[in-house]
Amino acid sequence: MDSAIKFYFDFSSPYGYFAAMKIEALASNYGRRLEWHPILLGVVFKTTGSVPLTQIPIKGNYAVHDIARTARFHGIPYQHPSVFPLATQHAARAMLWVRTTYGDNKAVEFAKAVYHAYFVSGADVSQSDFIVQLATSLGVDGCALEAGMAGAPVKDQLRAETALAMEQGVFGSPFMIVDGESFWGFDRFDQMEELLKNGKI
Amino acid sequence: MDSAIKFYFDFSSPYGYFAAMKIEALASNYGRRLEWHPILLGVVFKTTGSVPLTQIPIKGNYAVHDIARTARFHGIPYQHPSVFPLATQHAARAMLWVRTTYGDNKAVEFAKAVYHAYFVSGADVSQSDFIVQLATSLGVDGCALEAGMAGAPVKDQLRAETALAMEQGVFGSPFMIVDGESFWGFDRFDQMEELLKNGKI
Numbered sequence: 001m002d003s004a005i006k007f008y009f010d011f012s013s014p015y016g017y018f019a020a021m022k023i024e025a026l027a028s029n030y031g032r033r034l035e036w037h038p039i040l041l042g043v044v045f046k047t048t049g050s051v052p053l054t055q056i057p058i059k060g061n062y063a064v065h066d067i068a069r070t071a072r073f074h075g076i077p078y079q080h081p082s083v084f085p086l087a088t089q090h091a092a093r094a095m096l097w098v099r100t101t102y103g104d105n106k107a108v109e110f111a112k113a114v115y116h117a118y119f120v121s122g123a124d125v126s127q128s129d130f131i132v133q134l135a136t137s138l139g140v141d142g143c144a145l146e147a148g149m150a151g152a153p154v155k156d157q158l159r160a161e162t163a164l165a166m167e168q169g170v171f172g173s174p175f176m177i178v179d180g181e182s183f184w185g186f187d188r189f190d191q192m193e194e195l196l197k198n199g200k201i
Numbered sequence: 202m203d204s205a206i207k208f209y210f211d212f213s214s215p216y217g218y219f220a221a222m223k224i225e226a227l228a229s230n231y232g233r234r235l236e237w238h239p240i241l242l243g244v245v246f247k248t249t250g251s252v253p254l255t256q257i258p259i260k261g262n263y264a265v266h267d268i269a270r271t272a273r274f275h276g277i278p279y280q281h282p283s284v285f286p287l288a289t290q291h292a293a294r295a296m297l298w299v300r301t302t303y304g305d306n307k308a309v310e311f312a313k314a315v316y317h318a319y320f321v322s323g324a325d326v327s328q329s330d331f332i333v334q335l336a337t338s339l340g341v342d343g344c345a346l347e348a349g350m351a352g353a354p355v356k357d358q359l360r361a362e363t364a365l366a367m368e369q370g371v372f373g374s375p376f377m378i379v380d381g382e383s384f385w386g387f388d389r390f391d392q393m394e395e396l397l398k399n400g401k402i
Contacts, residue, residue, distance in 0.1 A: 047258055047259065048257055048258050048259055048260055049257065049258070050257075050260075056249055056250065056251070056372075057248055057249050057250070058248065058249055058367065058370060058372040059249055059251075059372045059373075061370065062370060062372065062383055062385060065383070066385070066389075069392060069402055070392070072402070073391075073392050073395060073402065166259070169259060169262065169263060171257075171259040171260045171263065172260075182263055182266070184263060184267070185388075187386070187388040187389075188267075188388075190274075191270060191271070191274050194274060201270055201273070201274065
């Protein structure tokens with residue numbers, strides 16, 4: 001019995017964006033269902049004592065270079081955003097609300113649109129107005145979304161999703177869990193594929 | 202005109218060990234000379250504010266698991282040492298002294314023996330006695346090495362090597378610089394190979 005691939009990501013994570021562009025083909029090749037879990041890395045980092053990669057002395061310059069090079073290497077369109085990182089709670093809440101209201105497919109379509117808006121078009125996806133507008137362009141009821149994003153239920157839901165992810169050992173983005181095996185980073189797709197192919201790693 | 206691959210590593214770094222097991226074949230396949238640069242990650246981490254991966258909450262458990270899995274995935278023998286990480290200044294100084302006295306080939310042979318002793322046999326490579334004994338088994342004059350390791354010149358040399366590495370942007374292990382392009386991590390071997398193959402990345 002094959003279980004789903006659990007895919008955890010933060011909307012401000014470039015490597016999360018790369019993973020989002022490649023993970024559907026991988027899941028589909030091995031007949032696996034895919035669960036998209038938006039989380040808030042800022043909350044996670046409070047526990048691990050981490051800071052965004054690009055803000056670490058010396059490492060930061062390398063990270064900006066490595067992100068662009070990794071995008072080229074994998075043939076993924078990428079422009080480093082002028083504001084980086086940024087707050088992603090509006091985007092994450094919106095995705096959860098869209099999933100509850102319109103189902104998984106629309107939520108995933110929305111998630112990929114947020115990533116594209118941020119890492120290709122350079123839009124400020126931290127703004128709730130922009131998020132509502134983007135969702136509306138995908139056929140979502142903007143007024144209902146705006147009300148939903150401001151409500152307590154979706155805020156509680158995102159808090160719970162992030163806490164649940166941490167309980168399962170998630171500490172970064174992207175992070176994948178398959179058959180109880182954890183993989184951190186877009187650069188572990190090779191090992192994840194080995195597991196999907198052979199049932200062990 | 203092809204330049205050398207500069208390979209920076211700390212003797213307590215598991216991913217540095219993996220790189221050491223694979224980098225000679227890669228360099229040789231593309232006709233590149235290889236420079237082995239032992240550094241002290243502890244000194245580097247004071248600047249970047251980093252701590253050893255395995256000591257970070259949540260991340261630590263994952264790291265231990267990922268290291269063993271990565272070894273299996275690449276067919277490299279590995280046993281997680283009972284003392285980890287440990288101090289590597291004796292091993293690094295010894296390698297520099299062996300290089301000065303016996304040349305590159307013997308120094309590289311010694312470096313690989315240190316890595317094997319630590320990550321396969323579980324030896325305590327932080328002890329200068331053990332380091333001298335290991336070098337002796339490779340034909341090095343143990344008395345001369347012992348005196349050399351205790352002297353100021355090799356200590357200054359290691360300090361200078363580590364400072365020089367940091368000036369070139371080195372902040373982790375393994376770290377490779379090829380044709381001015383920097384690669385951090387054993388999981389960037391794929392991108393480094395792309396550069397070696399095509400002259401660009």
